[in-house]
Amino acid sequence: MWRAELALLFRRTRTQALLGVLALVPIVVASAVRFSGSGPQPGEGPQFLDQLTHNGVFAALVGLTVTLPFFLPLAVAVVAGDAIAGEANLGTLRYLLTRPYGRTRLLVHKGAVLVAFCVIATCVVAIAGIIAGAILFPIGPVTTLSGTTLSLTAGTIRIFAAAAVVGGSLLGLAAIGLFISTLTDAPVGAMAATAGIAVLSGVLDAIPQLHAIHPWLLTHYWLTFGDLLRSPVRWTAITKNLLLQAGYMLVFITAAWARFTTKDVLA
Amino acid sequence: MQTDPMNLAPDATADDTFAIETTGLTKRFAGTAVVDDLNLRVPRGSVFGFLGPNGSGKTTTIRMLLGLVNPSSGSVRLLGRSMPGAANKVLPNVGTLVEGPAFYPWLSGRRNLIRIDAAGSDPQRATRADRVAAALAHVGLSAAAEKRYRAYSLGMRQRLGLAAALLRPRSLLVLDEPTNGMDPQGTREIRNLIRAVAADGATVLLCSHLLNEVEQVCTHAAIITLGRLVAQGPLESLRETTTTRVTVETDDTERAAAVLGRLGLMQIAVTGTLVSAALDSQRPEDCCKALVLADVGVRSFVSRRPSLEDTYVELTGEGFDVAR
Ligand SMILES: Nc1ncnc2c1ncn2[C@@H]1O[C@H](COP(=O)(O)OP(=O)(O)OP(=O)(O)O)[C@@H](O)[C@H]1O
Ligand SMILES: [Mg+2]
Numbered sequence: 378m379w380r381a382e383l384a385l386l387f388r389r390t391r392t393q394a395l396l397g398v399l400a401l402v403p404i405v406v407a408s409a410v411r412f413s414g415s416g417p418q419p420g421e422g423p424q425f426l427d428q429l430t431h432n433g434v435f436a437a438l439v440g441l442t443v444t445l446p447f448f449l450p451l452a453v454a455v456v457a458g459d460a461i462a463g464e465a466n467l468g469t470l471r472y473l474l475t476r477p478y479g480r481t482r483l484l485v486h487k488g489a490v491l492v493a494f495c496v497i498a499t500c501v502v503a504i505a506g507i508i509a510g511a512i513l514f515p516i517g518p519v520t521t522l523s524g525t526t527l528s529l530t531a532g533t534i535r536i537f538a539a540a541a542v543v544g545g546s547l548l549g550l551a552a553i554g555l556f557i558s559t560l561t562d563a564p565v566g567a568m569a570a571t572a573g574i575a576v577l578s579g580v581l582d583a584i585p586q587l588h589a590i591h592p593w594l595l596t597h598y599w600l601t602f603g604d605l606l607r608s609p610v611r612w613t614a615i616t617k618n619l620l621l622q623a624g625y626m627l628v629f630i631t632a633a634w635a636r637f638t639t640k641d642v643l644a
Numbered sequence: 645m646q647t648d649p650m651n652l653a654p655d656a657t658a659d660d661t662f663a664i665e666t667t668g669l670t671k672r673f674a675g676t677a678v679v680d681d682l683n684l685r686v687p688r689g690s691v692f693g694f695l696g697p698n699g700s701g702k703t704t705t706i707r708m709l710l711g712l713v714n715p716s717s718g719s720v721r722l723l724g725r726s727m728p729g730a731a732n733k734v735l736p737n738v739g740t741l742v743e744g745p746a747f748y749p750w751l752s753g754r755r756n757l758i759r760i761d762a763a764g765s766d767p768q769r770a771t772r773a774d775r776v777a778a779a780l781a782h783v784g785l786s787a788a789a790e791k792r793y794r795a796y797s798l799g800m801r802q803r804l805g806l807a808a809a810l811l812r813p814r815s816l817l818v819l820d821e822p823t824n825g826m827d828p829q830g831t832r833e834i835r836n837l838i839r840a841v842a843a844d845g846a847t848v849l850l851c852s853h854l855l856n857e858v859e860q861v862c863t864h865a866a867i868i869t870l871g872r873l874v875a876q877g878p879l880e881s882l883r884e885t886t887t888t889r890v891t892v893e894t895d896d897t898e899r900a901a902a903v904l905g906r907l908g909l910m911q912i913a914v915t916g917t918l919v920s921a922a923l924d925s926q927r928p929e930d931c932c933k934a935l936v937l938a939d940v941g942v943r944s945f946v947s948r949r950p951s952l953e954d955t956y957v958e959l960t961g962e963g964f965d966v967a968r
Contacts, residue, residue, distance in 0.1 A: 381762045388750070468743070471710075471743075472742075474710075474712060475712065475735055475740045477765075641714060643713065
């Protein structure tokens with residue numbers, strides 16, 4: 378049944394536009410590197426950028442690195458903030474609930490759609506990156522950050538694993554957005570608040586004096602997905618990240634459930 | 645005044661008598677009782693008008709009936725089951741139109757109906773396409789089925805809302821202002837539709853400010869003001885709570901007033917050449933005869949049966965401003 382929820386989301390022009398913008402980012406970056414003449418020097422620019430001229434598949438990883446701080450959280454904030462508040466704002470919530478669509482069931486389906494969106498959004502970036510990279514640059518065996526070489530297939534699998542981990546990194550934010558979405562009937566407010574929390578987390582993470590709280594911040598481990606491109610893979614930070622996201626999900630999904638199943642639907 | 649229960653079927657059990665039954669239903673917003681100790685009884689099979697001024701608490705009551713809003717106190721039974729506990733069992737049999745239609749602007753009318761139908765835990769996928777097409781035809785929207793909801797006019801939106809309420813066979817329809825924004829043909833169609841649904845044995849709760857509409861289609865009604873029920877019962881008995889008035893047109897208003905006074909009529913009022921008075925138990929024909937016998941020159945004599953509007957105004961007041 379939640380597939381209907383998924384279809385509703387992806388049939389919407391706004392969702393398609395969000396995914397289009399996400400796909401555009403790695404394409405633009407790859408094109409810029411290709412047509413600017415001088416390639417990037419090692420250590421210059423975002424993670425993996427210096428590898429791009431040697432191997433086009435790195436466009437996917439550059440794309441993930443570049444979209445993760447801003448575009449991806451924004452897209453997640455839009456979809457998550459809209460989840461319940463959007464239905465309330467349209468008035469469709471009262472008709473869904475009297476259909477009847479149990480409140481818990483509706484929340485579970487909206488949550489499942491959010492998880493799917495996080496993964497799909499990051500895969501869109503990765504796929505657009507690989508395609509653009511393959512067109513603009515040579516592709517071949519992937520050199521890991523540790524200097525070893527992986528076959529193109531194995532490298533591509535690593536890249537999609539990285540996309541999945543990035544998708545997983547966004548789940549905490551999605552859960553926060555879902556909770557905020559149950560608090561209000563104004564979807565724009567819920568979206569802005571969710572995006573604001575992602576920004577705030579990034580800002581706090583950049584202040585060294587607050588290092589005590591850094592490991593608990595939503596965004597702290599976001600860029601550690603690059604550890605998947607080491608040989609052997611370094612799991613410590615990735616595991617910590619995924620556990621942290623699971624913790625955020627547990628807290629905020631419970632809060633969303635407690636709120637949504639008891640609230641008066643007046644919209 | 646609470647006119648009492650309606651012609652109950654003799655073999656009806658307690659649970660079968662009323663499609664909707666509330667007990668002491670109360671909702672407070674920020675301390676104000678917006679719905680106040682409401683004991684609403686909607687007999688099964690009735691077309692029940694739910695009337696009241698703007699802000700009197702009708703929609704809030706309906707939201708509580710449907711489990712959208714939690715009562716501050718009191719309880720609701722819908723189709724014999726307690727709400728909101730039995731929502732999953734009861735609501736599939738209830739078609740609703742609450743505070744206007746609401747759909748996804750980026751989907752077509754037909755896709756919107758499919759979406760709402762698929763949303764429940766009883767998908768009935770096999771018959772869906774047919775039921776959607778039939779509902780669209782029922783409200784005269786077949787030609788606009790593929791148009792996006794964004795492009796629908798006010799009346800078309802209202803029609804689509806009704807189509808959603810009619811997607812499945814229902815035992816109860818709860819319609820809040822169903823004819824809002826509809827053209828005369830649409831309004832008449834709604835009236836026919838309500839009659840047809842009722843003829844099939846369903847109960848209809850109809851919220852409307854169009855009292856002559858209500859008078860044409862309803863068998864029962866309740867009147868609510870400031871969240872309190874001031875009357876409910878069969879339409880006939882509601883009208884009887886308001887007195888019939890007679891009006892005499894004559895040159896000799898003084899004598900006419902005296903004669904009517906002697907007969908025991910109340911609230912005698914003279915305006916120009918008209919004398920009007922409220923009947924108590926007298927028959928209008930006796931009044932007319934007495935006037936003629938007393939040599940009053942009667943130009944015309946009218947006895948007017950009270951309309952629902954008379955009752956409504958008497959119970960809810962003439963005031964135009966919303967009460968709060
Ligand atoms: N969310 C809310 N918070 C506070 N008060 C509210 C809220 N919703 C409704 N009210 C108040 O409850 C009262 C009843 O509102 P309701 O919508 O039930 O009226 P109604 O009878 O449906 O009116 P109308 O005929 O205009 O549709 C009004 O005084 C309104 O101001
Ligand atoms: Mg209302």
